[in-house]
Amino acid sequence: MKVRLETVSLTTLVIPEGRLDFGAAAEFQKHVEEAIARAGRAPAAVIVDCAALEYVSSAGLRVFLMAARTAKPAGVLFAVCALQPSVREVFDISGFSRIIEVHADRAVALAYTPPPA
Amino acid sequence: MTERRTSVPNDAAQLAVLTEFLQEFWSAGSLPSAHAMTFELALEEVFMNVVMHGSPPGLAVQVDLSLVLADGGVTMTVEDTGPAFDPLTLATPDVEASIDDRPTGGLGVFLVREMMDTVSYQRIAGRNQLQMTKRIDS
Numbered sequence: 047m048k049v050r051l052e053t054v055s056l057t058t059l060v061i062p063e064g065r066l067d068f069g070a071a072a073e074f075q076k077h078v079e080e081a082i083a084r085a086g087r088a089p090a091a092v093i094v095d096c097a098a099l100e101y102v103s104s105a106g107l108r109v110f111l112m113a114a115r116t117a118k119p120a121g122v123l124f125a126v127c128a129l130q131p132s133v134r135e136v137f138d139i140s141g142f143s144r145i146i147e148v149h150a151d152r153a154v155a156l157a158y159t160p161p162p163a
Numbered sequence: 164m165t166e167r168r169t170s171v172p173n174d175a176a177q178l179a180v181l182t183e184f185l186q187e188f189w190s191a192g193s194l195p196s197a198h199a200m201t202f203e204l205a206l207e208e209v210f211m212n213v214v215m216h217g218s219p220p221g222l223a224v225q226v227d228l229s230l231v232l233a234d235g236g237v238t239m240t241v242e243d244t245g246p247a248f249d250p251l252t253l254a255t256p257d258v259e260a261s262i263d264d265r266p267t268g269g270l271g272v273f274l275v276r277e278m279m280d281t282v283s284y285q286r287i288a289g290r291n292q293l294q295m296t297k298r299i300d301s
Contacts, residue, residue: 067207108267114262132200
């Protein structure tokens, strides 16, 4: 799996590409945790853009849950967007789409994030 | 009916080998890609459970994977030589729980049960056997 980071004003976009399985989870977690740590003071946001994420297992879901938990007390808004249908199915069945903010695409997700300072 | 079998040691690095085996089965049978992820996910969850929890230190455990395409469905069977353990006895996670109350484990087997049509466990001749079936609409 490849992970890219992009910054749009106060928002950090984490962009995973490929498969988020057991083998990829630790490295993905590192990227997401760094993004949250660097997001700094509120209002800031970290969005995982899943447009190129083809696969997620419970090992990957765990990273999303940990990230959402870390972001909350830090005052960082955490959201995901652009889930492919098979990834969306896993988010829905696990109940994660109820506890993690899910947006249709990057534009919608950005519209919900903090305005430029 | 088409059947393919393979066998690997209980090593996390073998997940990629098993996944590739499954993907080859899928493309050889021209099966719909919409269902591929269900089987890949079930394979990962079941295999990693054996690797992480079903293997006492120092004991070599062998994991056998069988894939059968018949009657418009795929049956995937995972067998291991580890100590008897029925993953279907694991508690169902509370998918309604709030973000802070959600346990981080126990999701894998739950996903498999929800996504497959049938899942059954048997202990046969000193082996754990987990069999999963799903209809494939092509």
